[in-house]
Structure formats: structure tokens, C-alpha cells
Amino acid sequence: MANKIDFSKLERLTPREDSWAKVCARLDAEAKALPVGNIISIKTWYSAIPIAASIALVCLTALLPALNRTDVTETISINSSAPSEVMSWYSSLGNSASDDFETLEETVGFSYLIKE
Amino acid sequence: MHQKGIMDEKVILQHLMEGSREALAIVWQEHSANVLNLAFRMLKDRDQAEDILMDVFVQVPKAVQGFRGQSALNTWLYRLTVNACLMKLRAQKRHRELEEEKLDTIIEEVLGKEETRDENFDAELLEKGLSQLPAETRSMLWLKDAEDLDVKDLAEIYDMPEGTIKARLSRARHLVRDYLKERKDHG
Numbered sequence: 174m175a176n177k178i179d180f181s182k183l184e185r186l187t188p189r190e191d192s193w194a195k196v197c198a199r200l201d202a203e204a205k206a207l208p209v210g211n212i213i214s215i216k217t218w219y220s221a222i223p224i225a226a227s228i229a230l231v232c233l234t235a236l237l238p239a240l241n242r243t244d245v246t247e248t249i250s251i252n253s254s255a256p257s258e259v260m261s262w263y264s265s266l267g268n269s270a271s272d273d274f275e276t277l278e279e280t281v282g283f284s285y286l287i288k289e
Numbered sequence: 290m291h292q293k294g295i296m297d298e299k300v301i302l303q304h305l306m307e308g309s310r311e312a313l314a315i316v317w318q319e320h321s322a323n324v325l326n327l328a329f330r331m332l333k334d335r336d337q338a339e340d341i342l343m344d345v346f347v348q349v350p351k352a353v354q355g356f357r358g359q360s361a362l363n364t365w366l367y368r369l370t371v372n373a374c375l376m377k378l379r380a381q382k383r384h385r386e387l388e389e390e391k392l393d394t395i396i397e398e399v400l401g402k403e404e405t406r407d408e409n410f411d412a413e414l415l416e417k418g419l420s421q422l423p424a425e426t427r428s429m430l431w432l433k434d435a436e437d438l439d440v441k442d443l444a445e446i447y448d449m450p451e452g453t454i455k456a457r458l459s460r461a462r463h464l465v466r467d468y469l470k471e472r473k474d475h476g
Contacts, residue, residue, distance in 0.1 A: 180435035
């Protein structure tokens with residue numbers, strides 16, 4: 174190409190003899206300095222996240238039916254533990270025409286709580 | 290031969306990605322001088338150019354993980370080199386050469402004058418002429434005219450449209466030739 178600048182007269186450098194050895198030494202030093210925690214790269218984490226999520230999902234799927242089983246859960250009915258005053262108050266809640274608060278007798282409620 | 294070169298490069302790249310030191314040594318043998326000369330053209334300092342050469346090759350094993358092989362290996366290495374040099378120049382605040390606007394003004398004055406081809410300049414004068422250019426443009430001119438890279442490669446290295454590269458090269462050549470002519474006329 175006639176338009177080119179002629180660079181042929183300029184000095185062309187070659188790397189110094191020890192440059193490659195220095196590069197190797199720096200690479201070795203970097204490899205040694207690399208902490209164990211950093212060995213797992215970000216890319217590895219990217220792939221680990223969906224795997225962990227999948228495992229968690231499988232575990233939850235297996236555990237949820239077990240948690241919902243009623244035969245192993247001890248169910249205590251309020252009917253068997255609460256006194257008749259409490260039950261009466263509870264069943265009449267919202268049925269009164271009065272605007273007053275429907276409060277449970279303090280002593281009854283208190284004794285129920287102590288019993289519990 | 291060219292096909293073989295591409296094949297070899299793919300194999301070397303594969304080994305580089307696996308962290309092979311031997312593959313890096315092959316790349317060093319093939320490209321270290323080119324990287325060094327490009328850095329030297331940009332920084333105008335032998336020691337700093339050597340530093341850049343080593344920096345580039347130290348970062349190759351990591352950087353190659355993100356290299357998709359869409360460009361040639363030497364193009365990619367040149368891009369790493371140009372970026373490293375620009376970072377160094379910025380860090381040292383030594384980038385006090387002609388800025389683009391100033392260059393444009395000079396070019397405007399130069400354009401229109403008859404372009405004469407002058408091959409009888411000496412190397413020292415050419416060095417001075419090149420030093421009138423910003424480091425990036427100087428490296429661009431070096432890669433095009435000394436290393437024979439095509440405009441497409443330069444567009445990839447400098448991340449610029451091909452038209453911009455051509456315009457910059459043309460302006461740079463004008464500037465260097467004019468400088469040489471002027472010095473010769475006065476000397």
C-alpha cells in the first residue's frame with residue numbers, strides 16, 4: 174500500500190531474556206497466594222445456586238406431607254381442657270344484640286390461663 | 290497454511306483455558322515481540338513496555354476464560370495491550386500529548402497541501418513525528434503500517450467503527466508526513 178508510513182527503519186524490540194521467567198514467577202506467586210476460599214470461582218457458585226435450590230425443593234416436597242400428618246400430631250381439643258364458663262362465653266361471642274364488649278369474667282379467664 | 294494456523298490457534302486456546310503453561314509459552318514465543326513493540330510505540334519507554342508485556346501475559350490465563358475466540362489471538366492480545374497501555378498512561382497522567390481537538394486543528398491546516406511521498410527520512414525524525422500523535426493513534430498507525438493488520442482488526446481492537454479508524458489513520462499519516470516534510474525543509 175503506497176500510502177503507508179515506512180516503519181522498517183525503526184528499531185524493532187525483542188523481549189528481554191528474563192522477561193518470560195518473570196512472567197512465570199508472577200504466575201506461580203499468584204497461584205500460591207490464592208486463598209483456599211477463592212478456589213471456588215464465581216462461575217461455580219452460579220451453577221451451585223440452582224442445584225442447591227433444587228435440593229431444597231426436593232427436601233421440602235418430602236417433608237411437607239410428614240408435617241401435615243394429623244395422626245402423629247397431638248391435638249388437644251379446647252372442649253376437653255376449657256371450663257364450661259369459657260366455652261359458654263366463646264360460643265356466645267357475636268350473638269349478642271348489645272354494643273357492649275363481651276368480656277370474659279376476669280377470674281374465670283385467669284384461672285383457665287393458670288390451669289393451662 | 291492459514292487454515293492450519295487457525296486450527297493450531299484453537300488448540301492453543303483450548304490449552305490456555307485449561308491453564309497450560311506450555312500453551313502460554315507458545316503464545317509468548319509467537320506474540321511477545323509484537324506486544325512489546327506495540328507497547329513501546331504507545332509508551333515510548335522500553336522499561337514500561339516490558340512491564341506492560343509482562344502484565345499482559347500474566348493476565349492472559351485469567352482473561353482467556355472470557356475470550357470467545359471470535360477474533361484472532363493476536364488481535365485479542367493487541368486489545369489487551371492497548372487497554373493496559375492506556376490505563377498506565379492515564380494512571381501516570383502522562384497523556385499530555387496532542388489531544389484530538391488539537392490534532393484536528395493541525396490536520397485542517399495540513400489538509401489541502403500537496404501530499405508528497407518522502408521515504409528519505411531518518412528513524413529519529415520519524416520517532417519525533419510519531420510522538421506528535423496521541424498514543425492511541427500512534428499505536429493504531431503502527432499496527433496498520435508496521436504489523437499489517439487490517440482495518441477490521443483495528444476496529445475490533447479499539448472498539449471503533451471502521452470508518453473512524455480509516456479517518457484517524459489518514460489524519461495521522463498526513464500529520465506525520467507533514468511534520469517530516471517541514472523538518473526536512475528547515476533542516
